[in-house]
Amino acid sequence: MTDPLPVPVPILRLPRGPDISGGRGFSRDSRRNSQHFPELQAARAALRERFLRLLSSARGRPARFWLWSGIAVDAEFGAADAEPVAFQVDSLRTPLGVQGAALLRCGDVLAFSIPLE
Known part of the structure; x- marks a missing residue:
C-alpha cells in the first residue's frame, strides 16, 4: 500500500518590521515632520497608548x-x-x-x- 499524501498546513506569514535604512516600514519624511509638530506627536502617542491598553485588557x-x-x-x-x-x-x-x-x-x-x- 502507498502512503497517504500529507495534508498541507497553511503558514501564517507576518509582515516584516521597518529596517534601519527606511526602505521598508515607516517613511523617513513622517519621522522628520513629527519632530516639527510635538503636539501632533503627543496626541498620536496618547491614542496609541489607549489602543494598546484596550487590547491588553480585552x-x-x-x-x-x-x-x-x-x-x-x-x-x-x-x-x-x-x-x-x-x-x-x-x-x-x-x-x-x-x-x-x-x-x-x-x-x-x-x-x-x-x-x-
Whole structure:
C-alpha cells in the first residue's frame, strides 16, 4: 500500500518590521515632520497608548466585530499583532457555525466592541 499524501498546513506569514535604512516600514519624511509638530506627536502617542491598553485588557473577553460586508460576528478576543494587521479570536460565532480559533483581518473589520463589566 502507498502512503497517504500529507495534508498541507497553511503558514501564517507576518509582515516584516521597518529596517534601519527606511526602505521598508515607516517613511523617513513622517519621522522628520513629527519632530516639527510635538503636539501632533503627543496626541498620536496618547491614542496609541489607549489602543494598546484596550487590547491588553480585552484578552479573553467576549467581543463583537462588525465587518464591512455588513455581518456582525461574536468571539472571545485573543490578541492583535503590533501593526495591527489581524485580530486573533477564539470561539468565533458566524452565521455558518462556530470556529475554534480564527484570524480576522483588520481591513475586513469596520468596528469592534468589548462590553464593559
